[in-house]
Amino acid sequence: xxxxxxxxxxxxxxxxxxxxxxxxxxxxxxxxxxxxxxxxxxxxxxxxxxxxxxxxxxxxxxxxxxxxxxxxxxxxxxxxxxxxxxxxxxxxxxxxxxxxxxxxxxxxxxxxxxxxxxxxxxxxxxxxxxxxxxxxxxxxxxxxxxxxxxxxxxxxxxxxxxxxxxxxxxxxxxxxxxxxxxxxxxxxxxxxxxxxxxxxxxxxxxxxxxxxxxxxxxxxxxxxxxxxxxxxxxxxxxxxxxxxxxxxxxxxxxxxxxxxxxxxxxxxxxxxxxxxxxxxxxxxxxxxxxxxxxxxxxxxxxxxxxxxxxxxxxxxxxxxxxxxxxxxxxxxxxxxxxxxxxxxxxxxxxxxxxxxxxxxxxxxxxxxxxxxxxxxxxxxxxxxxxxxxxxxxxxxxxxxxxxxxxxxxxxxxxxxxxxxxxxxxxxxxxxxxxxxxxxxxxxxxxxxxxxxxxxxxxxxxxx
RNA sequence: GGCGGCGUAGCCAAGUGGCUAAGGCGGAGGUCUGCAAAACCUCUACUCAGCGGUUCGAAUCCGCUCGCCGCCUCCA
Numbered sequence: 001x002x003x004x005x006x007x008x009x010x011x012x013x014x015x016x017x018x019x020x021x022x023x024x025x026x027x028x029x030x031x032x033x034x035x036x037x038x039x040x041x042x043x044x045x046x047x048x049x050x051x052x053x054x055x056x057x058x059x060x061x062x063x064x065x066x067x068x069x070x071x072x073x074x075x076x077x078x079x080x081x082x083x084x085x086x087x088x089x090x091x092x093x094x095x096x097x098x099x100x101x102x103x104x105x106x107x108x109x110x111x112x113x114x115x116x117x118x119x120x121x122x123x124x125x126x127x128x129x130x131x132x133x134x135x136x137x138x139x140x141x142x143x144x145x146x147x148x149x150x151x152x153x154x155x156x157x158x159x160x161x162x163x164x165x166x167x168x169x170x171x172x173x174x175x176x177x178x179x180x181x182x183x184x185x186x187x188x189x190x191x192x193x194x195x196x197x198x199x200x201x202x203x204x205x206x207x208x209x210x211x212x213x214x215x216x217x218x219x220x221x222x223x224x225x226x227x228x229x230x231x232x233x234x235x236x237x238x239x240x241x242x243x244x245x246x247x248x249x250x251x252x253x254x255x256x257x258x259x260x261x262x263x264x265x266x267x268x269x270x271x272x273x274x275x276x277x278x279x280x281x282x283x284x285x286x287x288x289x290x291x292x293x294x295x296x297x298x299x300x301x302x303x304x305x306x307x308x309x310x311x312x313x314x315x316x317x318x319x320x321x322x323x324x325x326x327x328x329x330x331x332x333x334x335x336x337x338x339x340x341x342x343x344x345x346x347x348x349x350x351x352x353x354x355x356x357x358x359x360x361x362x363x364x365x366x367x368x369x370x371x372x373x374x375x376x377x378x379x380x381x382x383x384x385x386x387x388x389x390x391x392x393x394x395x396x397x398x399x400x401x402x403x404x405x406x407x408x409x410x411x412x413x414x415x416x417x418x419x420x421x422x423x424x425x426x427x428x429x430x431x432x433x434x435x436x437x438x439x440x441x442x443x444x445x446x447x448x449x450x451x452x453x454x455x456x457x458x459x460x461x462x463x
Numbered sequence: 464g465g466c467g468g469c470g471u472a473g474c475c476a477a478g479u480g481g482c483u484a485a486g487g488c489g490g491a492g493g494u495c496u497g498c499a500a501a502a503c504c505u506c507u508a509c510u511c512a513g514c515g516g517u518u519c520g521a522a523u524c525c526g527c528u529c530g531c532c533g534c535c536u537c538c539a
Contacts, residue, residue, distance in 0.1 A: 010467090030539070043539040073537075156466050157535070204537085226539030227467090233538090257468085258533065267538055294476060294487070299469075300532065307475060310488040317487095320501075351477090359477045363486035370503085377503050432497050439499085450501050459501080 002057065002353045004222075005298060007230060007253040008154055012355055017221045018251065023059040024216040025051065026250070028208060028225035028233070029111070031068040032092035033077050036099050037273035038303055039226070039259040039266045045289055046256040046297040046356075047224050048105045049400055053352050056399045064215045065108040066208060067093050069115050070201055075190055085191050086115070099276040103285050104404040110215050114207040118193045121202045121210040124244055125182045125195075133243040137173045139185030139198040145178045148239045154253060155231035180236050182206050205236035212249070213241065223250035227298075228265075230255055257300045266303065274303065286402050287312035293358040293400055315402075318369050318393070322403060323459055324376060325390035335384030337392055341375075344368040348396050358400060365400075368393050412447050412458050420449060420456055427451075 002015040017023050027047045030040050047065075055061050069089035078088035093113070100107070114121075125141055128134035133147045145151050145159070152159055159178065171177070181203035186192040192199040212220065218241075225234065234253065241249040258265045261272040279288060282305075291311035295301045344364055351360035372389045397403050412420075423438035439449050448459045 028539070031537085037539085039539050041539085046539095071537090155534075158465080160465095224539095228534070228538055230467095231534060232536085256539070258539075260532075263532070265533070265538090269537060290487090291475090296477075299476090302475095304475085307488085310475075314487050317502090324502095357477075359487095360485070363477065366486055373502060374504090427497075430497070436498080448500075451496065451499085452501080457501080 002054075003355055004252050004254060005355050006251075007227075007255050010156075013252070015252065017059065018219060021059060023054050023061045023222065024220035025054075025061065025063050025222040025224065026208070026212040026216055026220060027063070027065045027108075027223075028229055029065045029067050030096060031071050031073065032089045032096060033071065033074040034092065034268060035275040035277060036096050037266060037268070037275050038279060039273070040096075041099075041103055041276050041279075041288070042259050042292055042301065043224075043226050043256050044100055044105045045103065045292050045401065047254075049293065049297075049358060050222075050224070050254070050356055051106065052399050052401060053356060057349075062110075062216065063106075063108045064110045064112065064212065066211050067096070067111060067113045068204065068207060069093065069113045070191055071204065079189075089113075089115075095277070099280075102280045103276065104289065104401050106401075112211045112215065114202065114211070115191070117207065117210050117214060118202060120214050121206045122183075122193075122195055124206060124210055124213075124240065127244050128182065128240065131243065133240075134182055135175065136183075136197045139200055140173070140181060141183035141197055142174055142179040143182050143236070143240060143243075145176055145180075145239070148243050150242070151235065151239050154235050154238055157231060157235075180205065180232065182240065205233055206240055208233070208237050209241040209244075209249070212237075213245075218245040218249075219247045220250055222252045222254055224254040224256070227255040227257055228267075256297045257295075260300055260302045262302070283308050284312055284315065286404075287315050289401055290315050290362070293362060296359055297356060314366070317373075318365070318397065319403070320459060321369055321372055321376075321390055322394055324457075325387050325394075327457070335388050337388045338385045341368070341371060341385070341389040341392065344371075345392065345396065348399075352399070361396075361400065365393065365397060368396070412445075412460075416442055416445050416447050416458070419445075420458065423449065424456060 003012045004015045005012050025047075027043070030036055036044075047063075051061055051063050067089075070085065074089050075085050078085040081088060083091075097107070125134060128143065129136060129141065132144075134141050134143045136142075183195060183197060183200050183206075184203060185198055185200045191201055193201060212223070223234070223237075230253075238249055260266060261270075261274070264270060264272060266273050287308055288311075291308045292301065294311065344367065347364045347367075348361050351357045351364055354360075368389075372386060372393060375389065376386050394403055419438050419442050423435050423442070426432075426434040426438060442449050442458075446460060450457045450459065
């Protein structure tokens, strides 16, 4: 049984999908006006892991993540760059896909763009106007908060306080300062769609309602995003959607914690972001992932190069096991998992079942790794047992998205093998100077030679 | 001001009523080794921000104090 922290109820609840054996999930994606940063990476990795785990547990998962490709900042930056907003947004959609792939994040089943779903949005807005939940003013359309009493439930805000807090740009045309835009009349030079209220473009919140319902239905299982989206974005999404359908939009609202730079939240508006493409130049994406999954997804995490480097060292221990297994397997060993190594999978699942507790799950993986290394070094039992154990470990690690690109399996090649043999001969005649030279040469070819009681071992360097 | 979260070893981080307080990094010692590297073994929090309280029993529940962060405005 999987338990999930639900922002809506502020409790950990048993996960029961609407349709048995099937999970439909929607995650808010990025606004494409710049490169994605580490904060986006965290959200992507968190929901990637949730998705993988649900699939691992046997659910048929449909995963939808949108692109917001129409927005004030896109328009402004596109104008500055002298390209059309459409072309500008397209550029960053492509960049985002590259970044996600580099991080080992699985592509969504559907990744809809707002601009391609304007007709669905207009349909929703028309229904809301017809039902009296929204009202047009001078080509704009606003959602009337007071017509939807549950407004504020997700974020735990009460409406009076929101009123007191509505301090910026009180628009006199709105019936209530808390009302939010569903449709905005467009200014000259902006992307425009025809609507019953004149030419305009959609407000931010409506796109998610439209796309989520289009691909997942009026009610689905899990809605995710960064915790900074709880208010107002998800609150507004709920209001629009549920005012329309009378049904709960999502059963479980899941939010990931922020990535901080120092003590401050990383955010585009604060200008303290670190782009994914810069980071993957310096760090193994798996090390980055391991670092992130070392903190529970709901907690804040503070960016640190040092922590990621530490994670890379930890990752190395596991990676080495995988590599050794390839060597042993090639030496002819394969067997079923010995009972002594069967305890780890249930422990892993127990951790993950409890609100996707990846730090605890990783602890299990490292325990598993230690048990395997011990088995390898003792050379106890059939080598096949070690190989089977590593295969099991790798399978569990892959649920977290680790080692997705596979362990380094390319062989060292004949040239390197010859050097290793030569070095062995040099060592045998105690010509250590020559042996060390050969080791350096092998290192230049990308391989690390290590001498063990069982002979010299090769490991690819700098994975 | 309102709402929410956090404070656990040198650092990172699980654990949220009762076995020895996970795991990672770092550090110390050991085994192995021509050296090195890796690996493995052992050790590294008598204690969970502080103070009270509830309880047979609390890091875990309650209250207060201190410190930090997020949301309330575009934001993953």
